[in-house]
Amino acid sequence: MNFLEKLAQASKKNRSLLCVGLDPDPSLMPGGTGVFQFNRAIINATADLVCAYKPNIAFYESMGSEGLDVLKRTRDYIPADIPVIVDAKRGDIGNTAKAYAWGLFDYFNFDATTASPYLGFDSLEPFIQYRDRGVFILCRTSNAGAADFQSLSFETDGGRKMLFEIVAEKVNEWNTHDNLGLVVGATYPEELKLIRQRYPDMPLLIPGVGAQGGELLQVVRYGVDVMQQRTIINSSRQILYVSKGKDFAEAARQAARELRDRINSLL
Numbered sequence: 379m380n381f382l383e384k385l386a387q388a389s390k391k392n393r394s395l396l397c398v399g400l401d402p403d404p405s406l407m408p409g410g411t412g413v414f415q416f417n418r419a420i421i422n423a424t425a426d427l428v429c430a431y432k433p434n435i436a437f438y439e440s441m442g443s444e445g446l447d448v449l450k451r452t453r454d455y456i457p458a459d460i461p462v463i464v465d466a467k468r469g470d471i472g473n474t475a476k477a478y479a480w481g482l483f484d485y486f487n488f489d490a491t492t493a494s495p496y497l498g499f500d501s502l503e504p505f506i507q508y509r510d511r512g513v514f515i516l517c518r519t520s521n522a523g524a525a526d527f528q529s530l531s532f533e534t535d536g537g538r539k540m541l542f543e544i545v546a547e548k549v550n551e552w553n554t555h556d557n558l559g560l561v562v563g564a565t566y567p568e569e570l571k572l573i574r575q576r577y578p579d580m581p582l583l584i585p586g587v588g589a590q591g592g593e594l595l596q597v598v599r600y601g602v603d604v605m606q607q608r609t610i611i612n613s614s615r616q617i618l619y620v621s622k623g624k625d626f627a628e629a630a631r632q633a634a635r636e637l638r639d640r641i642n643s644l645l
Contacts, residue, residue, distance in 0.1 A: 381489045381512035381557060382581065384461045386607040389429040395606065395645075396638045397463070397583075398424055399614030400433040400452060406619045408626050413441070416626075417452045420618060423631035425457055427638050430489075432583075432612055434465040453486055461489040463583065463610070467516065469494030471501050479504040483511050490514060492561055492583070495545050499552060509555045512581065517549070517573065518542040520563025520586030546573055550580065559583060559608070564597045571600035581608040587616070587637075594637075598644040606645065613637055 379387075389395060400420065402413045411419075421431070433452060438445035456462050468478040468491065482491050483505075490512030493502055505513045518528055528542040539547075549558050559581030562570050574582065584601050587594055594611075602609045617637065621629035 380510040381461060382608065384459070384489060385429060385512075385581070385610070386605075388460050389607050391459070392426055392428060392638075393642060394427055394429045394638045395602065395609050395611050395641050396428050396634060397430040397432050397610045397612040398428050398617055398634060399465070399585075399612050400431055401437045401614045401618065402448075403437065403619075406615075406622070408622045408624065411626075413445070414448045414451050417448070418455055419627035420630050421452075421456055423627040424617070424634045425460060427631070427634045428460065430461045430463055430610055431456055432463045432465050432610075432614075434614075436465075450486060453488065461512075463490040463492070463512065463514065464488040465492050467492050467494055468505070469497050469501050471497055475501050476504040479508060483508050490559075492516065495548065499548075502552070506552065506555060506557065509557055512557055512559060514559040514561050514581070514583045515545065515549045517545050517560040518562045518566050518569045520565045524563065524566070542569060543572070546577060546580075550577055553580075561585065562601070564593070564601075564611075567593065567596035567600050570597065574601050574603070578603060579605075579608065581610070583610045583612065585612045587611055587613050594640060595644060598641060602645065611641060 400417055402416055407416050438449040453462055464482055466482060482488050492514045493505055495515050530541045531538055546560055549560060561583045562573050564584050564586035582601055584597055587597060597611060617630050617633045620633045
């Protein structure tokens with residue numbers, strides 16, 4: 379089963395387009411709770427409510443070798459029928475890109491990853507060659523500084539276009555194995571609308587709902603595909619850190635269920 383098939387099955391089974399970001403921040407976690415213990419409790423509380431999980435590798439790398447061990451244990455603990463997208467934003471060339479791809483897909487066994495297009499096709503090809511895995515290319519990210527480069531305008535054969543539009547075109551061209559998607563932030567609804575209109579079947583990973591200020595109504599209206607199987611709406615802090623008490627997992631479940639149900643009601 380490839381990534382998109384796994385995503386579609388999880389989405390249908392759990393009636394969900396919600397992805398929970400597993401981004402453990404000890405300063406926000408309940409006191410005395412270990413990172414793996416925290417992740418395990420969140421997974422146990424939300425596994426029937428999500429279409430995917432998305433650990434950001436930076437939170438684990440910041441803890442050194444112990445953190446990478448926790449990342450591996452977390453990935454292995456997630457139920458096999460739920461896809462796991464590692465937010466790694468890799469982008470390099472040659473053997474370095476091959477090593478990144480091997481580490482994320484073979485060693486950690488993630489179902490998908492995020493990657494940067496800045497170095498061009500050869501930096502992404504080692505990831506793309508894993509035909510059963512997904513690769514989400516940064517297109518229009520949710521951060522405020524995204525406009526520094528992604529909104530720059532260029533003259534092309536098809537007229538004047540912004541850089542994020544050109545990235546989307548290239549990714550669509552490179553998607554010969556049907557395993558590529560785009561990262562488009564919830565904080566830029568007009569850009570999200572444009573991308574979804576142009577690429578109705580493209581898998582979209584949509585961060586930025588909640589703590590970053592993205593409006594859920596606009597995300598659902600502009601970003602969800604017709605099949606409702608290739609849209610991943612990510613939320614991390616809004617779910618993980620509702621409570622710092624002993625009830626943190628129960629509170630996270632309630633927040634995840636409310637967000638999933640809000641998405642479904644808007645659909």
